[in-house]
Amino acid sequence: MAAYSPSLVFTVTRKEPELIVPAExxxxxxxxxxxxxxxxxxxFHVPIIQVFPNNNGVQEDPVRVIRKAIAKALVFYYPLAGRIREGPRRxxxxxxxGEGLLxxxxxADVKLDQFSDADLLPPFxxxxxxxxxxxxxxxxxNCPILLIQVTRLKCGGFxxxxxxxxxxxxxxGISQFLRTVGEFTRGATQSFIPPVWDRHLLTARNPPCVTHVHLEFTQIPNDFFPSLSTLIQRSFFFRLNELSALRRQLPPHLAQHCSTFDVLTALLWICRxxxxSSDLEEEIRVMILVNIRSRFNPPLPVGYYGNGIVFRQQ
Incomplete structure (x- = not known):
C-alpha cells in the first residue's frame, strides 16, 4: 500500500500476520x-512507535532478531501471550x-532520512x-494483548x-517488557529486571475505606468542551533555550524550585x-497522570509491570 504524508510518498509491503508464542x-x-x-x-489499545537508524552498518536482519527475542521474553512475561477475559461485575x-502476540x-521502499520531523512525530x-x-x-x-509490526527501511534502519x-x-510496564526484548536481541539469557505480577496490591478494599474527602475530584460542569472533531493535534518540543525563556518569566522563588514538568504544565493549562473559555470566573482544572509506584509504603516491587498510574486533578 502507498503511504501519504505531508512530505513523502512511499510503499509498505506486509507479510501475513503471525503469532509469536513463548520459546518455552x-x-x-x-x-x-x-x-x-x-x-x-x-x-483501549495504545499505539507506540520506535525508530532505529542503522548507525553501525549492521547487516543482520532486524525482523529475525526481534522475532526470536520476543519469543524468549514471553517466557518471562507469559501473561502477555494470553487473552483478557471478563468475569462477574466486569x-x-x-x-x-500461550497463544502469543500478533x-x-x-x-518500506524509503530511507529514514527521507522522513521529515512531521512524519515521525505525533500525530504520525x-x-x-x-x-x-x-x-x-x-x-x-479475547484478542492478542500485543501487536508488533517491524518495518525494514532501505537504509538498513527499521x-x-x-x-x-x-x-x-x-x-x-510496556517499557520494561521492551527493554527485556532489547536485552535478548543483544544475547542475554535472563531478564535484567524480573517481572512481578502482584496485581492484588492495587485491588480495592471491600468494603472501601475512605479516610479523607478529596475535593479535587468533585464534579464540575463540563459545558464548554468542544467536539473532538473540531480539535487539531500538534506536537511542540521545548528545548533548553525555550525552557530557560519560560523560567525567566517566573518569580524568582518559583523559577528556582519548579520542575520542568510544573513549568510546562502550567503554561499549557493557561494557554488552553x-x-x-472567556469567563474569568469559571473553574477549569487540569488532570495529570501520576506514577504511584514509589508512593506506597513500601513501594510497589521493582519489576511490577501492571498499571501503576492514577489521574490527579488540580
Whole structure:
C-alpha cells in the first residue's frame, strides 16, 4: 500500500500476520488484573512507535532478531501471550493461554532520512502504514494483548510500531517488557529486571475505606468542551533555550524550585484555558497522570509491570 504524508510518498509491503508464542512451555492459568487495570478509562489499545537508524552498518536482519527475542521474553512475561477475559461485575483477568502476540513483518521502499520531523512525530501521518490495523481495535477482550509490526527501511534502519492493551500495562510496564526484548536481541539469557505480577496490591478494599474527602475530584460542569472533531493535534518540543525563556518569566522563588514538568504544565493549562473559555470566573482544572509506584509504603516491587498510574486533578 502507498503511504501519504505531508512530505513523502512511499510503499509498505506486509507479510501475513503471525503469532509469536513463548520459546518455552509456560503455565496455563488465570491471573486477576487489579482494579486500576480494569477501570473503564484504560480499556483501549495504545499505539507506540520506535525508530532505529542503522548507525553501525549492521547487516543482520532486524525482523529475525526481534522475532526470536520476543519469543524468549514471553517466557518471562507469559501473561502477555494470553487473552483478557471478563468475569462477574466486569472484573478482568488474563487467561495465560500461550497463544502469543500478533507480529507483522513489513518492508518500506524509503530511507529514514527521507522522513521529515512531521512524519515521525505525533500525530504520525504514516502510522496507518507502520502499524497494522486489526479489524476491531476497540475490543480489549479475547484478542492478542500485543501487536508488533517491524518495518525494514532501505537504509538498513527499521521502525517498530506496537499496539498494547492498556488494561495489561502502562507506559512503564510496556517499557520494561521492551527493554527485556532489547536485552535478548543483544544475547542475554535472563531478564535484567524480573517481572512481578502482584496485581492484588492495587485491588480495592471491600468494603472501601475512605479516610479523607478529596475535593479535587468533585464534579464540575463540563459545558464548554468542544467536539473532538473540531480539535487539531500538534506536537511542540521545548528545548533548553525555550525552557530557560519560560523560567525567566517566573518569580524568582518559583523559577528556582519548579520542575520542568510544573513549568510546562502550567503554561499549557493557561494557554488552553484562554483558548477555550472567556469567563474569568469559571473553574477549569487540569488532570495529570501520576506514577504511584514509589508512593506506597513500601513501594510497589521493582519489576511490577501492571498499571501503576492514577489521574490527579488540580
Amino acid at each position: 512451555p509456560t503455565p496455563h492459568e488465570f491471573k486477576q488484573l487489579s482494579d486500576i487495570d480494569g477501570q473503564e478509562s484504560l480499556r 472484573k478482568l483477568s488474563v487467561e495465560c493461554t 507480529f507483522i513483518e513489513a518492508e 501521518p504514516c502510522l496507518d502504514q507502520l502499524l497494522y490495523a486489526v479489524p476491531d481495535q476497540s475490543d480489549v477482550l 521502525i517498530v510500531a506496537i499496539h498494547v492493551n492498556h488494561t495489561m500495562c502502562d507506559a512503564a 484555558t484562554i483558548a477555550m
